[in-house]
Amino acid sequence: MGELSIWTYDWVPEGPRGFVRDLRLRWACEEAGLDYAVHTVPFDGRETNHLADQPFGQIPFLKDHGVELFESGAGLLHLARKSETLMPRDPVGEAETLQWTIAALNSVEMVTVPWWFLKLCGDADNGLTPWMVSRLHHLERVLGEQEWLAAGRFTVADLLMADVLRVSDVRAFGDRPRTEAYVARVTGRPAFSKARADQMAHFEAGDRKRAGAGAN
Ligand SMILES: N[C@@H](CCC(=O)N[C@@H](CS)C(=O)NCC(=O)O)C(=O)O
Structure with missing residues (x-):
């Protein structure tokens, strides 16, 4: 086509x-x-x-x-x-973008999706919760140090990470103001x-x- x-x-x-x-x-x-x-x-x-x-x-x-x-x-x-717009062309910016795109999928979504599925099955406080909370805790620290995940500006890595994190149930455990602001900032884009x-x-x-x- x-x-x-x-x-x-x-x-x-x-x-x-x-x-x-x-x-x-x-x-x-x-x-x-x-x-x-x-x-x-x-x-x-x-x-x-x-x-x-x-x-x-x-x-x-x-x-x-x-x-x-x-x-x-x-x-x-x-x-x-x-x-x-989605990925810088310089080698460092591109590498950072690839790295954080994979991190969104393979370090964050790999735990949020199974966690969410168990919650859907009625087990909200399931055995995956500490694992997920640990990932979110580290992400909160990263977002305290930088506004965007890669290359010092919005990239496709932010689009994907915010899409993974905007499932509000996933963020319901704990107080992570930087992550909240990040999700709001990225999903606030037209x-x-x-x-x-x-x-x-x-x-x-x-x-x-x-x-x-x-x-x-
Ligand atoms: N890893 C896949 C996951 C795709 C996925 O979960 N798709 C869902 C919709 S968001 C789906 O097709 N669900 C129907 C099903 O699994 O039967 C990707 O990121 O594309």
Whole structure:
């Protein structure tokens, strides 16, 4: 497909709306001023209906003039290579951006997502809490020393870290004012608001289509 396209579900239940990970890719495109289209795979049957595009039956995935990528982190880094807004071009700034992007995924989200899942299953004070709190504690210290994670300015690493941290349950343990200010600062960017509003509108349109299909 000869365009940059972000792929998501045609519909999701209300709970995850505003947090579905296509938002990360939408947000990055908005920050970078990249033209993109949004396409869908059906939510119903997701376990098997798009395994050629996303081998775990999940979304998002991205297509860009012959490049096809799953994993939101891989998609973000692909977009960052297209825009200096997302990742500086100097070797030190670029390395810092890569490092903190991976840290968001592999040091923070790797514990926040399982923690959140256990909480969803009714176990809010689960065995992962001390591990997660330790990661958040160290991040609070880092954010006390610097405003942005990499290169002394906003990068895709901040976009991703803030997206991981904006799940408010995750931050509910303890008092971390710098992290709170950081999440507010990064999600206060107009590109985030636009991406979030677009995702909400997308799934509301999915509601209307489902209602129409049910009426027929
Ligand atoms: N590591 C993947 C995780 C993707 C993921 O968790 N996607 C969710 C939506 S945000 C999903 O497709 N959930 C449906 C399912 O797992 O059945 C990424 O970052 O792209």
